[in-house]
Amino acid sequence: MPITESDIQKIAALAHLEITDEELHTLAPQVASIVAYVEQLSELDTSAVEPAIGGLTPEGERTAAVREDRTRPSLGQRLALEQAPEPAHGHFRVPKVIASSEEKENF
């Protein structure tokens, strides 16, 4: 199914990207041609093939990735807030979160 500009707008909304009209016009055909290219995978029958999810090697799979659950020193509030665009009283300040009833319908 070919990808349309309206598909691209939906994807942009899902990805929290506010793309311009100009970007829309260039991205739509580009994404469509890349998707058309990757669709060549459909010529392979993979019904009996396990997906390669997880460790890529037996050694990787065997390596214990869990540790004891105990508190450990961490960055601390001062360092964690040092790079924040708008720190306030030990917190990250953000703009208004609660949407109006009209905006809520879009959630």
Added chain:
Amino acid sequence: MSAPDRTIELITSELSGGNSTAQAVVTRSLDAAERLNGTLNAFLQIDREGALRRAQELDGEPGGGGALRGIPVALKDNICVRGMQATCGSRILAGYHPPYDATVTERLKAAGAVIVGKTNCDEFAMGSSNENSAYGAVRNPWDTARVPGGSSGGSAAAVAARIVPAALGSETGGSVRQPAALCGVVGVKPTYGRVSRYGLVAFGSSLDQVSVFGLTVRDAALILQTIAGRDERDATTADVEVPDYAGNLGGGDLRGARIGVPRALLGEGVDADVRARVEEAVEAYRELGAEIVDVELPHAKYSIAVYYILATAEASSNLARYDGVRYGFRAEDPKDLREMYKRTREEGFGTEVKRRIMLGTYVLSSGYYDAYYLKAQQVRTLIQRDFLNAFEKCDAVLTPTTPTPAFRLGEKTDDPLSMYLSDIYTCMANLAGIPGVSVPCGLTPSGLPVGFQLMGRHWGEADILRLAHAYEQAHPLTERPGVIA
């Protein structure tokens, strides 16, 4: 004949013989970085003060540091160094200074290496030409009208121009081996799980691996053994012993070694000069005593398709964290939280990053997961099996590293798919999780470097480095780039 390269080996012998000081070595490197940056744009930050302070400490403390004592190195700007910037080549991380060291940074510092700067790269390591950096393209030291490759183009150019003998980059689909080939230096991508990614900014988590550039195979091997090994802070690192790679590079007699060549991949789409140099490299291996065998990788032709599904899907998830809340850039005066997210990301990300986030979001979106992501993971299994089958017949698989030599700036920027095909030979190793090394094998008639790559078994870095070293000893690249320290 030019002066011998200032390799790690040479610098170390000067320092241990008392013929130089860490301060002199590091000053020379900093001077070259500053002098050449107007031409190459390889560095996004040069830390003269910090590097000289560290060099002075080392000079004042005989026996301090380790195998890399006094060696100047450069790190790609997506690897965290406390007190230095980490922009990932993106506006969205402009001014960001991570409050901690990556594990690889800690290990390099502990071994006595001195970090002279952070290198330019494609934004969030997404690109094959270094033209996607928000801070301008890097230029190839062999021809400044051409790209150095990407995404770790700054590190490649810094080593090729002899500013540093070695540098770190990162690979998701070939971002070290590809620029290594285009810049005439050695590039090593280790086995998935060999090197910690703690402090490496995430792109495609099932593929990412910190990787190494060196002037020589031995230099790259020394760096790799310093940074490799299990790290509790990266659960994907495996508990596998790290051999002394540099100490076991062996001699030039390759009798008993078997090198597999997938002939089907050397046909259409490969530049004739690249093919000629790579065929000569195959002949060189035969002369060194190796047996050349035919192998088949029937699913290799699907690797770009698989790669661009998996890497973009994982990127769309990993890059969700750039939201303007905790660090980095935030758009001005948003009316509410959602607008802040959207505008921060719209203004902070460049075109290629947006393109990949969109593609990744699409392939993961409701109703498409099975058709794209799951399917790609299944074909990835087939690609891995191809390699396991090939390694029944050979110790390493040899291909060109790239289909063409360095292309011109601007040549592929309007056609993302043709840019993606630059990674056709490299990304299969990332998909299979196996190690690969790119080795320079001469120049084209117009004077551009060509590289071949060897891919080896999981955890088999020592084998491919030994094979690479044997070739390098017999056929060193004696030419030098036009822009050089």
